[in-house]
Amino acid sequence: MGKAVEIERPKRWDHPLDPTMLLRDLDWLIASEPFVSMNAGCFTSAAPLIEILKNDTRISRYEHGDVIIREGEYGGSAFIVIRGQVRTLVTRLEASATQAAKRERTSWLKLLADSLKRRPVPEVRHVAATRTSKNGEPMPTTLIRSVDDKPRVFLQDASAILNGCSSEPLSEGELFGEMAAITRSPSHYTVVADGPVVLLEIRWQGLRLLRRDPSFQQQLDHRYRAASLKTHLRETLLFRFLPAEHLEKIAEATQLVSYGDREWFSDYKATRKLNVQEQLRSEPIIIDEGSPANDLILIRSGFARRSYKLGAGHHTIAYLGRGETYGLSELIHNFRHGNMESTILPYQESLRAIGFVDVLRIARRAMVEHAIPFIRQSELPKPINNPRYDVLGPIVRESSQKETRQDSVDPALLEFLVDERLINGREVMLIDTERCTRCDDCLRACASVHEGNPRFIRNGPQFGPFQFAHACMHCADPVCMIGCPTGAIARDVDTGIISINPQTCIGCSVCSESCPYDNIVMVQIHDAKGRQLVDKQSQLPILQATKCDLCESLPTGPACQSACPHEALVRIDASNLGELQKWMTRP
Amino acid sequence: MNTFTAKSVRALIVTGTAIAIMLVMYQWVDNQLGRPEYYTGFVLLASCVGLMTLSLRKKLLVLPLGAVAVWQQIHHYLGLFAVGTFAMHAGFPVTGFLEMSLAILFVLISVSGIVGWYINKTTPRKMLSAGKSVLREDIAALRRSIAQQAYHVALTAAGKIESATLADHYTQRLSEFFSRRRSLAYCIVPTGKSRRELLQGLEKIERFLGPEGRSSKQTLSELIVAKDDLDFQWAMQIRLRSWVIFHVSLVWSFFILVAYHIYLVYQFQGG
Numbered sequence: 001m002g003k004a005v006e007i008e009r010p011k012r013w014d015h016p017l018d019p020t021m022l023l024r025d026l027d028w029l030i031a032s033e034p035f036v037s038m039n040a041g042c043f044t045s046a047a048p049l050i051e052i053l054k055n056d057t058r059i060s061r062y063e064h065g066d067v068i069i070r071e072g073e074y075g076g077s078a079f080i081v082i083r084g085q086v087r088t089l090v091t092r093l094e095a096s097a098t099q100a101a102k103r104e105r106t107s108w109l110k111l112l113a114d115s116l117k118r119r120p121v122p123e124v125r126h127v128a129a130t131r132t133s134k135n136g137e138p139m140p141t142t143l144i145r146s147v148d149d150k151p152r153v154f155l156q157d158a159s160a161i162l163n164g165c166s167s168e169p170l171s172e173g174e175l176f177g178e179m180a181a182i183t184r185s186p187s188h189y190t191v192v193a194d195g196p197v198v199l200l201e202i203r204w205q206g207l208r209l210l211r212r213d214p215s216f217q218q219q220l221d222h223r224y225r226a227a228s229l230k231t232h233l234r235e236t237l238l239f240r241f242l243p244a245e246h247l248e249k250i251a252e253a254t255q256l257v258s259y260g261d262r263e264w265f266s267d268y269k270a271t272r273k274l275n276v277q278e279q280l281r282s283e284p285i286i287i288d289e290g291s292p293a294n295d296l297i298l299i300r301s302g303f304a305r306r307s308y309k310l311g312a313g314h315h316t317i318a319y320l321g322r323g324e325t326y327g328l329s330e331l332i333h334n335f336r337h338g339n340m341e342s343t344i345l346p347y348q349e350s351l352r353a354i355g356f357v358d359v360l361r362i363a364r365r366a367m368v369e370h371a372i373p374f375i376r377q378s379e380l381p382k383p384i385n386n387p388r389y390d391v392l393g394p395i396v397r398e399s400s401q402k403e404t405r406q407d408s409v410d411p412a413l414l415e416f417l418v419d420e421r422l423i424n425g426r427e428v429m430l431i432d433t434e435r436c437t438r439c440d441d442c443l444r445a446c447a448s449v450h451e452g453n454p455r456f457i458r459n460g461p462q463f464g465p466f467q468f469a470h471a472c473m474h475c476a477d478p479v480c481m482i483g484c485p486t487g488a489i490a491r492d493v494d495t496g497i498i499s500i501n502p503q504t505c506i507g508c509s510v511c512s513e514s515c516p517y518d519n520i521v522m523v524q525i526h527d528a529k530g531r532q533l534v535d536k537q538s539q540l541p542i543l544q545a546t547k548c549d550l551c552e553s554l555p556t557g558p559a560c561q562s563a564c565p566h567e568a569l570v571r572i573d574a575s576n577l578g579e580l581q582k583w584m585t586r587p
Numbered sequence: 588m589n590t591f592t593a594k595s596v597r598a599l600i601v602t603g604t605a606i607a608i609m610l611v612m613y614q615w616v617d618n619q620l621g622r623p624e625y626y627t628g629f630v631l632l633a634s635c636v637g638l639m640t641l642s643l644r645k646k647l648l649v650l651p652l653g654a655v656a657v658w659q660q661i662h663h664y665l666g667l668f669a670v671g672t673f674a675m676h677a678g679f680p681v682t683g684f685l686e687m688s689l690a691i692l693f694v695l696i697s698v699s700g701i702v703g704w705y706i707n708k709t710t711p712r713k714m715l716s717a718g719k720s721v722l723r724e725d726i727a728a729l730r731r732s733i734a735q736q737a738y739h740v741a742l743t744a745a746g747k748i749e750s751a752t753l754a755d756h757y758t759q760r761l762s763e764f765f766s767r768r769r770s771l772a773y774c775i776v777p778t779g780k781s782r783r784e785l786l787q788g789l790e791k792i793e794r795f796l797g798p799e800g801r802s803s804k805q806t807l808s809e810l811i812v813a814k815d816d817l818d819f820q821w822a823m824q825i826r827l828r829s830w831v832i833f834h835v836s837l838v839w840s841f842f843i844l845v846a847y848h849i850y851l852v853y854q855f856q857g858g
Contacts, residue, residue, distance in 0.1 A: 108650065112649055112650065116647075431720075433711060433715050434711050434712055436711055436720070438711075438720070438723065439831070441645060441655070445648050449648065449649065457722075458722060459725075467720055554649055555649075555651055559648045561654075562655060563645065563648055564655065565655045565659040566659070567656040568711075586591075587592070
């Protein structure tokens with residue numbers, strides 16, 4: 001082994017959001033609202049307010065009609081209007097108008113003609129392609145322009161679109177986009193610049209640090225409570241019979257807490273090589289088993305691992321996703337036993353954040369007074385008959401006592417899904433290699449409907465005979481969508497399919513590098529004559545991100561699945577463990 | 588009885604019934620002093636065209652005509668029905684050069700179909716027993732990597748007196764195994780004979796090795812197993828692909844002869 005190389009330890013702000021930010025701008029920012037009212041003492045010496053502003057913010061200029069946030073986009077930043085006005089569109093814009101990759105269903109005749117056509121050149125981009133409506137009129141579409149050397153998607157004929165839509169103006173000093181940025185949920189609205197605008201963009205890392213200031217945190221909490229909390233609680237299955245006044249009380253007793261690293265995907269490729277126990281240790285603890293059961297945990301976004309100590313390690317028994325709760329069994333048990341100290345039970349299992357998790361913590365007292373009386377008996381969890389912990393600590397079990405698991409899923413499969421983060425997948429390509437003859441009919445089928453270029457690799461992590469191929473899983477937490485500068489990669493709000501609009505993809509590779517599963521591939525593109533397209537200035541090939549789009553333009557669904565002659569391939573929701581187990585154990 | 592077995596039994600009953608109906612019809616037409624061979628001939632032609640539609644279905648995936656897996660099942664049972672119909676149509680013994688050629692081709696197609704069905708059923712399990720699924724395109728690179736590792740182990744062993752025997756053994760017996768591709772015979776019937784012989788060879792020289800040599804020997808044994816597993820996967824995949832090509836080329840040859848057969852039948856139908 002050679003001598004070790006000494007380097008400067010990488011620091012948190014080695015890569016500021018705007019390396020060219022001027023000191024003059026920084027001074028002005030710190031003297032403006034809301035930062036001027038912030039208490040500098042709330043920030044640590046390692047991350048003072050001035051450094052947060054210097055490294056996690058940037059001042060950006062937008063022209064009239066520029067799209068700042070697209071509806072359905074997974075935002076990574078919040079914005080404060082510094083100068084000018086933006087408009088929040090209340091009515092939904094056509095997908096074409098926001099550059100989302102919405103595709104129309106193509107007619108069978110055209111599909112038939114296309115599938116019979118030989119395609120010697122894969123990935124052809126029609127350079128001067130314009131979209132036209134059925135009557136030949138150009139559709140109100142968006143284009144990309146460069147503002148301060150940054151690509152901006154803008155609405156063509158923005159004034160007409162803004163006048164035709166119901167919208168709300170946001171003027172100087174107002175904050176928007178913070179909820180989508182904090183909780184990594186899709187934005188519910190589109191924000192467009194109404195005239196020339198200057199905005200302060202705060203990336204989520206900075207936003208999280210700024211929440212240390214109580215007044216700012218309060219402001220965010222207030223906005224969240226006013227805008228989304230009650231709706232979110234009402235949509236929760238457990239609380240659907242709660243009268244409005246009780247729901248109000250529950251909302252008041254709810255805390256929004258985040259765990260883990262939002263950029264889990266950047267570390268994941270390295271940490272997946274660790275053994276299970278090491279990986280588990282790296283996951284932030286939300287609930288430690290044996291600690292007092294004071295809250296009900298409601299997962300707002302992300303995934304959490306539910307496990308208990310077994311020997312020297314931890315045994316995963318389930319993972320929880322959006323809308324699922326933890327701690328209800330303990331709360332109900334303690335409620336039934338009158339909260340008497342001798343019979344009270346602490347949390348029986350640990351809950352850990354897998355990647356990044358946003359949870360709502362609802363205080364026990366509020367649950368007991370305002371929620372439990374309204375939960376139907378049939379929906380209450382099973383009583384805890386064999387507790388692992390009581391108030392005194394761990395209970396030593398008789399060896400004859402059998403473990404009762406809530407899920408009938410093979411625990412090894414569960415751990416595999418969690419460790420490989422496949423639980424994130426909503427349309428996982430699962431191949432049964434006990435049936436797959438490697439005939440590649442699936443690949444040929446995929447290529448035949450995707451311009452001669454298959455959108456997946458028939459290889460990937462394997463659990464026993466079941467292979468999880470490298471095909472876009474249309475994840476619950478689509479980290480690939482964060483940071484796309486043109487919004488070319490977008491999720492269809494209705495179908496949940498994530499696809500890339502080839503006309504607006506600029507080939508920057510952000511999505512491909514973000515995808516933790518290597519399911520997005522950058523390919524070179526060609527013109528209709530097969531000539532490679534290269535950049536005018538650098539002469540380097542122009543790339544385009546490609547991935548599985550679940551054959552959304554086909555009326556028959558994913559071609560790979562329907563083409564498999566051996567019923568060895570399926571597109572399946574990995575979070576639906578029952579369905580997964582059923583498919584894996586079919587005769 | 589599980590769903591799959593129940594489905595298969597149902598399909599077999601339907602196929603058997605269809606053949607029985609054909610037989611009854613054949614007798615009835617014959618008793619009416621008709622031309623039963625015309626009737627069976629057209630049913631056979633229709634069945635063969637039906638069998639060919641599987642390839643067409645694979646090309647026209649955009650049409651909502653059901654999953655290819657369903658078509659594949661229909662292909663299997665229609666094939667069985669065609670065999671029954673062919674037996675009625677051709678009779679026994681088959682005479683004439685063209686008829687004989689047609690019969691031989693049909694039998695070959697049927698046998699290759701049954702063999703194909705069998706190898707399609709059994710090969711995936713066999714490949715799985717040789718480790719994780721590997722892409723055929725990756726096999727060459729993986730083989731190269733294994734060969735390099737083996738060479739490196741042997742080279743290291745050559746530098747030490749206690750394990751020099753291992754380096755000699757590598758040069759004489761193992762080097763060729765790691766560098767060569769397997770024979771055509773291996774592709775047709777892949778066996779573990781070479782692997783067993785090579786592993787036994789290594790066992791035999793173990794008593795001449797010191798502790799480090801024994802560890803290198805263990806590494807070489809693992810590399811032999813890894814290379815053999817890769818060869819096995821490669822052979823199995825090649826075999827399956829070759830079988831498809833063989834089956835399809837027979838089908839096309841058969842159809843050319845069928846066209847000629849029909850032409851002759853109509854030319855001489857008056858006689």
